[in-house]
Amino acid sequence: MINRKSTYLTIIIALILLVPLTLIALSIGRMQLTLGQTWAGLIDPKHNALYANILYDIRLPRVLGALVIGAALASSGIAFQNLFNNPLVSPDLLGVSNGAAVGAALAILLNSHLWEIQLFALAGGILAVSITVLLPRLVGQEGTLILVLSGIIISGFMQAALGLLKYLADPDSQLQSIVYWQLGSIAKLDVKSLLAALPMMVIGMLILLFLRWHLTIISLGTQTAASQGINVEKERLIIIFAATLLTSGAVCLAGTIGWIGLVVPHIARRIIGDNARFALPLAAIFGAAFLLVIDTLARTLSAGEIPLSILTGFIGTPVFIYILAHRRDLIQ
Amino acid sequence: MSLLSVNQLRFSYGSRTIFDQVSFTLEPGQILTILGPNGVGKSTLLACLTNQHRNITGQITLKNRPLNEWSPTNLAKHMALVPQDYRTGAHLTVIDYLTTARAPYLGLGQVPRAHEEHLANDILTELGIQHLAPQRVQTLSGGQMQLVAIARALVQEPELLILDEPMAALDLGRQRQVLKIVQNLAKRGVAVILTTHVPNQALLLNDQVGLLFADGQFLAGQCQEILNHDRLEKLYQCPLKVVYVPELGRSICEISQ
Numbered sequence: 010m011i012n013r014k015s016t017y018l019t020i021i022i023a024l025i026l027l028v029p030l031t032l033i034a035l036s037i038g039r040m041q042l043t044l045g046q047t048w049a050g051l052i053d054p055k056h057n058a059l060y061a062n063i064l065y066d067i068r069l070p071r072v073l074g075a076l077v078i079g080a081a082l083a084s085s086g087i088a089f090q091n092l093f094n095n096p097l098v099s100p101d102l103l104g105v106s107n108g109a110a111v112g113a114a115l116a117i118l119l120n121s122h123l124w125e126i127q128l129f130a131l132a133g134g135i136l137a138v139s140i141t142v143l144l145p146r147l148v149g150q151e152g153t154l155i156l157v158l159s160g161i162i163i164s165g166f167m168q169a170a171l172g173l174l175k176y177l178a179d180p181d182s183q184l185q186s187i188v189y190w191q192l193g194s195i196a197k198l199d200v201k202s203l204l205a206a207l208p209m210m211v212i213g214m215l216i217l218l219f220l221r222w223h224l225t226i227i228s229l230g231t232q233t234a235a236s237q238g239i240n241v242e243k244e245r246l247i248i249i250f251a252a253t254l255l256t257s258g259a260v261c262l263a264g265t266i267g268w269i270g271l272v273v274p275h276i277a278r279r280i281i282g283d284n285a286r287f288a289l290p291l292a293a294i295f296g297a298a299f300l301l302v303i304d305t306l307a308r309t310l311s312a313g314e315i316p317l318s319i320l321t322g323f324i325g326t327p328v329f330i331y332i333l334a335h336r337r338d339l340i341q
Numbered sequence: 342m343s344l345l346s347v348n349q350l351r352f353s354y355g356s357r358t359i360f361d362q363v364s365f366t367l368e369p370g371q372i373l374t375i376l377g378p379n380g381v382g383k384s385t386l387l388a389c390l391t392n393q394h395r396n397i398t399g400q401i402t403l404k405n406r407p408l409n410e411w412s413p414t415n416l417a418k419h420m421a422l423v424p425q426d427y428r429t430g431a432h433l434t435v436i437d438y439l440t441t442a443r444a445p446y447l448g449l450g451q452v453p454r455a456h457e458e459h460l461a462n463d464i465l466t467e468l469g470i471q472h473l474a475p476q477r478v479q480t481l482s483g484g485q486m487q488l489v490a491i492a493r494a495l496v497q498e499p500e501l502l503i504l505d506e507p508m509a510a511l512d513l514g515r516q517r518q519v520l521k522i523v524q525n526l527a528k529r530g531v532a533v534i535l536t537t538h539v540p541n542q543a544l545l546l547n548d549q550v551g552l553l554f555a556d557g558q559f560l561a562g563q564c565q566e567i568l569n570h571d572r573l574e575k576l577y578q579c580p581l582k583v584v585y586v587p588e589l590g591r592s593i594c595e596i597s598q
Contacts, residue, residue, distance in 0.1 A: 238414030
């Protein structure tokens, strides 16, 4: 009999380890706090007003943002990988991130409200992934390679569209905010925008968690899943919608942060196996931890802010090369 | 009441008729072995029987109910198919792969628990491959994979098991293993339909036989009434000998020159 205890234990330990990691991240900054001071500031703000101000006003929104965005991108990645039975796809590679960025940039250009930016980002993400999925059918081919190529094409197109929007933007006000946000940063994240994006991300996450075992079955292929009585077409649309909700929410908050949706799911699967039922929760936890570490580095490594995509890129590429070298079966 | 009843089934791709007037019935515990040359449409026939093709004429009823009136979930609780191309689930462990077959019994959002894993484990034990449970599917040999694929179908607890060329790539020992599994299932009341290129397997199973000819005609009945020298030569368009072997207590079919 298979022992599941270690599987559940891995997820629980990872979840518990997030707590000290979060505390450490909160204590690090321009004003260095001890863990004791951080704890005191968090639980007793009245008597530790100085610490509490720094923690609640500056660090906590950012740390929470990193946790939420990291979890969202990694979950979205594992959902897409199972959906297409293709471990080489991610929200970035399928064009979802860039599509959402175009939607959000368009909304910024139109001086829209916060919720309109989110709606535009969602629409852009769904549009991009739809074209990416339909393109191989249009040219009459299928398989891992053509889907990845299609994603590269659509990402390229969306980047061009983003370039056009930047060209059209008002250089004094809009351009700056588009460029800054596009590079990927949660430095300016405030509680208000975090709370605004949270519902869509929570909904997306709940849908994926609810369907996490069906994700495993769908990864066996359409025919096999359908012969288990699963309505593959319908569930596939729901999963694409949920994963795009997560990616778009993340893009609204922090711009396009690359690599997390590709690399973190792989690390999670290596540890806990490929069953999405377990890999999804673990990838969400790892994603949260990964972005928290990256963002803490981004704000402490230098005097200024390092854009997140620079750091995730430098970490993500070697990890991806490692994956390609050690799991050749991925590329059939 | 027959478990499965097929009446005047006809299927065509465009203007090309694949098969015509396929009729047979199958009772619980019966084994139907379908023989036919390459590319004649055996797999297509199995796809029709599992409700994967909508544009058929004629009627297929399962438990007196037309097949197209069954919901996919309910149908999956009654019949299971092991396709010829069973190379899926490469990334999962065998036990995780097997429990995915419980999907028809679990509601949306539910996941397999100890009950499902026990069931899968019992079936692996029954087939003598319980040691494969923690292995990844992609590490299995062809023979092991075929047994695991059959095990997965059994985890679905079907009343009708459909196997598409289950012994095509297996050595004699493994072939015997699969034949024994089929016979044991039939003894327990499970109906089995399988396709094969080896008439000897039909002669060994000695139950129902269906012949699918290149011109799309289908002939079904008791093995001893159906399988004779002339029909087999017509089926495969080649000179054959059907010889009774007293030591085996049955006939065997061989190429004669």
